[in-house]
Amino acid sequence: MRLLLSSGGNSSLSSKQKTILNTQIEELFRGLDEVIFISYAQKNRIRYTTKVREKSWPLKNIKLIGIEEYDDPYDAIKNAKGIYVGGGNSFLLTHELYENKLIKILNDVIKSGIPYMGVSAGTNIACPTMMTTNDMPIIMPEKLDTLNLVNFQINPHYHEGPVWLKNEEGYVEHNGETRAQRINEYHQNNIIPVIGLFEGSLIKWQNQKGKLMIGDAVIFHKGKIPKKIKNGTYLNNNLEII
Amino acid sequence: MRLLLSSGGNSSLSSKQKTILNTQIEELFRGLDEVIFISYAQKNRIRYTTKVREKSWPLKNIKLIGIEEYDDPYDAIKNAKGIYVGGGNSFLLTHELYENKLIKILNDVIKSGIPYMGVSAGTNIACPTMMTTNDMPIIMPEKLDTLNLVNFQINPHYHEGPVWLKNEEGYVEHNGETRAQRINEYHQNNIIPVIGLFEGSLIKWQNQKGKLMIGDAVIFHKGKIPKKIKNGTYLNNNLEII
Numbered sequence: 139m140r141l142l143l144s145s146g147g148n149s150s151l152s153s154k155q156k157t158i159l160n161t162q163i164e165e166l167f168r169g170l171d172e173v174i175f176i177s178y179a180q181k182n183r184i185r186y187t188t189k190v191r192e193k194s195w196p197l198k199n200i201k202l203i204g205i206e207e208y209d210d211p212y213d214a215i216k217n218a219k220g221i222y223v224g225g226g227n228s229f230l231l232t233h234e235l236y237e238n239k240l241i242k243i244l245n246d247v248i249k250s251g252i253p254y255m256g257v258s259a260g261t262n263i264a265c266p267t268m269m270t271t272n273d274m275p276i277i278m279p280e281k282l283d284t285l286n287l288v289n290f291q292i293n294p295h296y297h298e299g300p301v302w303l304k305n306e307e308g309y310v311e312h313n314g315e316t317r318a319q320r321i322n323e324y325h326q327n328n329i330i331p332v333i334g335l336f337e338g339s340l341i342k343w344q345n346q347k348g349k350l351m352i353g354d355a356v357i358f359h360k361g362k363i364p365k366k367i368k369n370g371t372y373l374n375n376n377l378e379i380i
Numbered sequence: 381m382r383l384l385l386s387s388g389g390n391s392s393l394s395s396k397q398k399t400i401l402n403t404q405i406e407e408l409f410r411g412l413d414e415v416i417f418i419s420y421a422q423k424n425r426i427r428y429t430t431k432v433r434e435k436s437w438p439l440k441n442i443k444l445i446g447i448e449e450y451d452d453p454y455d456a457i458k459n460a461k462g463i464y465v466g467g468g469n470s471f472l473l474t475h476e477l478y479e480n481k482l483i484k485i486l487n488d489v490i491k492s493g494i495p496y497m498g499v500s501a502g503t504n505i506a507c508p509t510m511m512t513t514n515d516m517p518i519i520m521p522e523k524l525d526t527l528n529l530v531n532f533q534i535n536p537h538y539h540e541g542p543v544w545l546k547n548e549e550g551y552v553e554h555n556g557e558t559r560a561q562r563i564n565e566y567h568q569n570n571i572i573p574v575i576g577l578f579e580g581s582l583i584k585w586q587n588q589k590g591k592l593m594i595g596d597a598v599i600f601h602k603g604k605i606p607k608k609i610k611n612g613t614y615l616n617n618n619l620e621i622i
Contacts, residue, residue, distance in 0.1 A: 147555040301543035313389040326423040
């Protein structure tokens, strides 16, 4: 299985980090003539696919085809050579995957070796469930269970500490829960370990192990003190450092 | 129907605002000898009830009884004289309300005139659905439909613009969606109007109309420009200013 899982927020990457990202994408999809883009996390699929194709897709010799361009999305996934799932709203994305009966076939083809890239919501759904999303539940999916490609949960766009708001007088701390508190709430009801990927962070996952290629991350095991890791770190499927 | 709906974050209130809040709570529950506290939004219910009773419940002559103290929560709600639903995680709260078959009976008793106070998650569930929560989906409720006491949605802990993070070098803008963008996503799939209640804001709702008692708010109607309103504003059940 070959996965590339991005936190999203890639516009904040340095030019050196952007080069690493594009090199990894190129390596993942090398030799293919087309990749299917799953645009379901956004309402206007055609506009979303067009934007990604024109603004951020780095492989000009590999055609990026929106899933909305196929008559039969199930057949499209069944015959896919490469899969890229974009960000937006994870509830909407998961809802549409269930509506189109794509959960099992996606799992099958990716486990058979078809390369997969996820960004933000596309990274959330690579996990056992989409329970560690930051998104608003704007639609109810059939289940929160997702592709289950890795044995851990990912919280994309992770950040430490409280957030601050800016007004005329300066910065004011907001009282909302921190991400670490929300992940702790998750662990009050669930035991699966969670990795919080900072904005722009990237995991390369192959053969049951992963490498943090860009950015830092924080690992949460239920009942243990969270552990910050640097890029270059290798992880196993239980989020242990190897 | 008599409701008091708080955004939460009440520790940030000025002492004048705290007085208004406590006066409103006193007025809502006046004449009762006990109020049921629904502690389901947090995992440790006994600890949560104890904390609220000791730290923030302002009515020392009215007993606050945690729902976990009753043998039969359904009977407890059926015979309730006043109801207060605390904050935490809205998915967990809604899950537990369905598990205990309390959605319909809560709706019945509150519509029959039993006074209701909600804070944060407790305010989310007063709406047709809990779709405008900020919480993480740590557990899957049977449905996202909630008490449907008002005809609009509330987004508690609302704030404008992007959030900022603080590191050694100062404040850095975070790339995540703003609340207004998330509410716009909600409106791509739903038509119900939404009010974003700033931290600490409070709505008093009686006889099909509401008054913003503390703080400001922003009103979102699908397809229209959001409208900021000041405390003292009166609203109808369609979130129109009256």
